[in-house]
Amino acid sequence: MPVFLVDMDGVLANFSGRFDQLWQERHPDKPFTPWEERTSWYIEDNYPEELHDLIFEIAREPGYFRTLDPLPGAVEGINKLTELGDVWICTAPLTGNPTCASDKMDWAAEHLGEQWRKRLVITKDKTLVRGDFLIDDKPLIKGSMVPQWTHILFQSPGITEDHPVQAKDWDHLIKSFGRLLGK
Numbered sequence: 001m002p003v004f005l006v007d008m009d010g011v012l013a014n015f016s017g018r019f020d021q022l023w024q025e026r027h028p029d030k031p032f033t034p035w036e037e038r039t040s041w042y043i044e045d046n047y048p049e050e051l052h053d054l055i056f057e058i059a060r061e062p063g064y065f066r067t068l069d070p071l072p073g074a075v076e077g078i079n080k081l082t083e084l085g086d087v088w089i090c091t092a093p094l095t096g097n098p099t100c101a102s103d104k105m106d107w108a109a110e111h112l113g114e115q116w117r118k119r120l121v122i123t124k125d126k127t128l129v130r131g132d133f134l135i136d137d138k139p140l141i142k143g144s145m146v147p148q149w150t151h152i153l154f155q156s157p158g159i160t161e162d163h164p165v166q167a168k169d170w171d172h173l174i175k176s177f178g179r180l181l182g183k
């Protein structure tokens with residue numbers, strides 16, 4: 001049975017959607033770059049440097065990670081994935097946010113079910129974690145080790161030819177793995 005590692009922000013939880021909402025509410029006078037127009041995975045890189053502190057202020061707010069909505073198809077998708085393998089959530093905390101790690105655990109329990117509290121790997125370095133596949137929206141994932149998993153790139157801004165997207169949404173992801181695993 002394959003081991004799937006599933007990233008949280010941008011795959012399960014809608015980090016960008018919540019950010020965009022708060023950004024427009026709090027800074028209606030400032031420029032706004034919608035998801036479709038972003039050219040970098042890093043939100044701040046899509047904004048002038050003088051706005052970066054205001055951007056970090058939102059993401060570093062205690063409780064921020066608890067307030068994210070699930071991405072379309074994510075709840076159903078991760079449940080379907082459990083029929084195809086051993087599924088773990090593998091997420092990097094935003095260390096500047098004091099409640100990020102505990103909020104991520106509470107978020108998983110609230111939106112996916114209590115059992116996911118015990119299936120959460122919180123690490124800044126995902127290359128240290130073993131598994132067959134890492135489903136992650138970050139185009140390039142680096143760390144201390146040569147990764148053991150195969151990176152399945154989930155749709156995100158800043159995709160280039162060097163890092164082509166392999167799952168455009170949850171439906172696509174489940175169908176692709178179903179075919180691959182003959183289920």
Ligand SMILES: [Mg+2]
Pocket residue numbers: 007008009010011136137138
């Ligand atoms: Mg992510």
